[in-house]
Amino acid sequence: MILNSNKDKDYWIGLLDKFPNTLQDIYYHPEYLNLNCLKKDSEGYMFVNQHQNKIWAYPFIKIKVPNFNLDFENKNYYDLETAYGYGGPISNSEDLQFIKQSNTEFLKYIEKNSILAEFYRFHPLFQNSNLVDESVDIIENRKTCSIKFDQIDDQISYYSSKVRNMINRTKKNNIHSYISLDKIDFLDFQKIYLDLMWTKKADKELFFTDSYFNQLYKLIQKNGFLSIVKNNKSEILGAGVFLFGKKFCHYHLSATNRKYKSPGVNNLLIHQAIIEAKKKKLELLHLGGGNTNVDDDNLYLFKKSMANLEHVYHVGKRINNLEFYGKVKTAWVTKKNNKNHKNFSRLLCYHS
Numbered sequence: 631m632i633l634n635s636n637k638d639k640d641y642w643i644g645l646l647d648k649f650p651n652t653l654q655d656i657y658y659h660p661e662y663l664n665l666n667c668l669k670k671d672s673e674g675y676m677f678v679n680q681h682q683n684k685i686w687a688y689p690f691i692k693i694k695v696p697n698f699n700l701d702f703e704n705k706n707y708y709d710l711e712t713a714y715g716y717g718g719p720i721s722n723s724e725d726l727q728f729i730k731q732s733n734t735e736f737l738k739y740i741e742k743n744s745i746l747a748e749f750y751r752f753h754p755l756f757q758n759s760n761l762v763d764e765s766v767d768i769i770e771n772r773k774t775c776s777i778k779f780d781q782i783d784d785q786i787s788y789y790s791s792k793v794r795n796m797i798n799r800t801k802k803n804n805i806h807s808y809i810s811l812d813k814i815d816f817l818d819f820q821k822i823y824l825d826l827m828w829t830k831k832a833d834k835e836l837f838f839t840d841s842y843f844n845q846l847y848k849l850i851q852k853n854g855f856l857s858i859v860k861n862n863k864s865e866i867l868g869a870g871v872f873l874f875g876k877k878f879c880h881y882h883l884s885a886t887n888r889k890y891k892s893p894g895v896n897n898l899l900i901h902q903a904i905i906e907a908k909k910k911k912l913e914l915l916h917l918g919g920g921n922t923n924v925d926d927d928n929l930y931l932f933k934k935s936m937a938n939l940e941h942v943y944h945v946g947k948r949i950n951n952l953e954f955y956g957k958v959k960t961a962w963v964t965k966k967n968n969k970n971h972k973n974f975s976r977l978l979c980y981h982s
Contacts, residue, residue: 632739635660635667635674635689642676648685653720655875656853657713657753658689662873665845666713668835669693669981674713677739679732684723686732686761689713693981695746698961707744707954709978712751715880718946719761720753733763746955749977750946755878755916759944766946772923773930775937776916779908782938786901793935796894797901804862805892807902809855816847816856819869823885835982849873854882857903859895868895872903872915879907879915900936919943947977 633642639660646654656662663674671694679686695707712718721729740748750766752759754774762768782788786797800807810816820843827836838846850856854873860866870884881903886895900917907915917937920930934940949955962980973979 631678631680633660633676633678635663635676645676645678645685645687649687649720649722651876652878653722653756655716655753655755655878656873656880657715657717657875658687658720659853659875660689661845661849661852662715663689663691663713665842665849666715667691668714668838668842670696677736679735681728681731684721684725684728686719686721686723686729688719688736689717690748692743693978695958696962696980698958698965698980700957700961705744707746707951707958709746709981710740710748711978712749714751715882716751716753716755716943718750718752718756718758720756720758721761729761732761737763740950745950746958747950747977748946748948750948752944752946754941754943755914757942757944759946762946766948768944768946771943771945772919773925774916774919774941774943775930775933776914776939776941777904777937778914778939779904779912782904788938789901790935793897796897798894800859800892800894800898803892805859805867805895805898806862807857807859807898809902809906810858811851811855813847815858815866815869816843816850818866819856819858819871819885822866822869822887823883826885826888829888846871855903855906857899857906859892859899859902861890861892865890867892868899870899870903872907874907874910874912877913879903879910879912881915881917896932897936914939916941949977 642660646658660674667674672691675692676687676689690710691713693709693711695709759768786794854871857870857872859868866887867890868886871882873880873882904915917933920927958980973982
């Protein structure tokens, strides 16, 4: 069975309700898929295999492969990609025979729908790479960090002395934090986020459109919140977007105001989010990983300093028609006129 994230949204949500709460994460919600259909000719889907009470489900974004004046023999090719963040298949059964049969059915879908290549972003909290067929090339990408709430309270005594000092410095400087769903606060976040991306000369896919931010704000109203940090003049110093499912909260996007250098802002921002997530009876805040996969990555070390758990994030790749994939990638390089393009090593580089 194949579900569309727009047309079959209610049925999709009903199906997710049949999974344990721990597997009902935000990344599997149809509105999250819709939010991340950012590439041209892309749509959100979920493939489902069900036998009696056993369910195997995989949400993905289906993207039409650009033609590049190649001979497609009067048919369209598509790629599949996990939405930004994490995902991959979930199953409410550990029955190996059922999981194998689910992958067999999914491969039939792959062949029938002319799927050229697939890129998986597996969920580090689920460690679900074992739910795909062995033909998927699984690669350890990097470590991620999280904070499990059963070990902490609303005070800062849980943290290391360095983190406590950073949070205390914000208080001495009359900096405060609060949780918000307000549109004005969200627009303030949007502005400092885009300013920060310009300053960092970030990849273009991180320069989200107004349409993306509008959809994200709607999603926050149902499954998220903003953590806001301001000074005593009510000027925004930092903000973060946090999204949650039934059990887990995720650090989705954040930014600090480049006009101000205020130590401890990110620490306070995350601490405020922890307090809010605990109030919502969530179990864990997943902070994600670093900008790279090296152990001394600064972002990773910062997140690790506030965390009490570590996870391993895997990605997966599968090319279903190696010869034609090579032709498409070569045509993309020719169009870009640059074999050294920074995205060349990416499996689905030709969508950039």
